[in-house]
Amino acid sequence: MDKKTIRFKIKRQDGPDASPYWEEFEIPWAPKHNVVSSLMEIRRNPVNIQGERVRPVVWDSNCMEEVCGACTMLINGFPRQACSTLVDSLPQPIVLEPLTKFPVVRDLQVDREKMFQALLQVKAWVDIDGSWDIHEGGPRISQKDWQKTYEFARCMTCGCCMEVCPQFHPGSAFIGPAPLGQVHKTVHNPTGKLQAEERLHAIMGDGGITDCGNAQNCIQACPKDIPLTDAIADLGRKTTIQWLKDIFLT
Template sequence: MSTHTPVDPAAIARMANRKTAKAGRTVIFRIKRCDGPGKPSYWQDFKVQVPKNANVISCLQQIALSPVTTGGQPSTPVVWESGCLEEVCGSCTMVINGSVRQSCSCLIDDYAPSEGDTLTLEPMSKFPVVRDLWVDRARLFNNLKRVKAWVPIDGTYASGSGPKESPEDQETRYVLSTCMSCGCCLEACPQFNVEADESKWNTDFIGAHAISQARLFNMHETGKRLAAERLEALSGAGGVSDCGNAQNCVKVCPKRIPLTESIAAMGRAVVFHKVKQFFNR
């Protein structure tokens, strides 16, 4: 079995469906829609003839060509966010059959292999809905500011190369650096809740992604210069100690980033930071 294959047994079982799924079968897309913030949600079903290797995106595109519900009611194209369609941009995250993931890499053959099968699409529940499957993830990016997720370079003018780095350290940092801010870890996290009020963003739980980014930049030779400020941000309200250790984040991360490892490492670092602060008072 390849190292790329998911470890989740349910995902492995789904992949087996690829062998049996017949091209041209009809699949029902049950989609949770919403016309805008504050408006009620409602469900609509669409029938799609599914070709081989179709994914959720290509089916939503097909619906846009002729948006008519299974009841024959003319409707509108579904609104959703998408970008690269290669699972590197993080845009098209949604809840599919109850689990959060990117919709581009969601092959219909895996999820709905038989004639008449239903696939359910819902927007992520931890972010305010903009319309249909599109949610506002601004808070997620704001949390990257809270941990100063950048290397404080002098400027962009030439001043030699960066620090040398061992291949082992590079490999550790590389994995952490593949985080595409998709929000899966936040959707799955019991500590992270929908919070539309911006004034509360800076005190609510910061989320696994931001904690892991703090670790990434604290590992870098120049990034370390801000280590104390990052730990300070993680030690306050909504910081690393708010993590309830449910470990859901690491299970849903599409990039298989060792998020719980990052949380543990930053948890320890925050304790050292506090002890040091205590003795340096």
């Protein structure tokens, strides 16, 4: 690989309704460049390989340590975090594209609102509403349950699993693997369990767990190795039991 320059081919889009186009940039090679630091270099001097000064490239990033998920984009065709992807590990030109399952805002920036709405729909949090005081500190969590739920607490809503899921796309109602992982996390939490029925009902209708085609792409794509398919299998069992309870006990 030529270590003197780094070449990028970037899919650009001037706004949500504009047509996409490709633009190439070249920056001087420097040690330990990651994709975000390279984009910053391009932004400092936004001149394409034709020598034209162009609008600086837009992308999202925040934590710079693979925790917030904001910088997720397609890098050489794979969804991953731009802040933790070192350019020396990639063949050139390095091709950058926005995620395809969420609407593009500009260039590499997408609107992941659909995923956040799905988290709201399944109530992906544990209420702390004063019950701790009423129940002498609330239910304790065992080390085993803590370990089980911690795996899912590492989710950074990056959207990699949603990007590769064939069932999740702009035209589908499916809430996708990341929100299902969070349902699994909350129904295994001793306090979250108190509202398990509500959370299970939230994934039993249209767009819920039965829309999962079990392609298992999601688990391969998750940068945090979250066992999403285990969660989906567990929720499949739990929703079946809930369905039987709804029929025979109500």
